[in-house]
Amino acid sequence: MLDTLLASKASEIVLYGLDKVTGGSLEAIAGEVIKSLKSKLQGIFNLDRARENQELLKAAILNLITEDKSFRNNLEQQVLRFQKEENNTINVTQNAQDRSFNFNNLTAETNTNIAADTNIGQQHNYFRNE
Incomplete structure (x- = not known):
């Protein structure tokens, strides 16, 4: 360096x-x-x-x-x-207003036993809407 x-x-x-x-x-x-x-x-x-x-x-x-x-x-x-x-750090942020999570900089070591998530980097809503 x-x-x-x-x-x-x-x-x-x-x-x-x-x-x-x-x-x-x-x-x-x-x-x-x-x-x-x-x-x-x-x-x-x-x-x-x-x-x-x-x-x-x-x-x-x-x-x-x-x-x-x-x-x-x-x-x-x-x-x-x-x-x-x-x-190697996973950065997870939560938006309290719409109760969704945003996964940024998600990385994993090469491992054939890991299931791939094709929606990485997109917002996910894991809570029921009221």
Whole structure:
């Protein structure tokens, strides 16, 4: 992964992690990224101000990964784990007004025992109309 792309993705994960508090697998990985960056950027950049200075955060990460190849490799592995987990996450939203569900980004590992749903991505109404 190019250093500039890695810095950009890592800063996106930091912002994601600062906004989420649900404790899921994505948040756990984001927490690891934040923890490792906080220790490396201590005195250089305050991650709590990342939302206000995203470009400065990217520059600080880029500078750090250029100087420390071991840290760069570890950060890249964390970013790749985050991206893989993000691709495997099912995003389900419910519209309370019409009582329907919308399934977005639904993916499944290749498995011949999985029944295919040809209506993925469409809205489904699973409740009786009153």
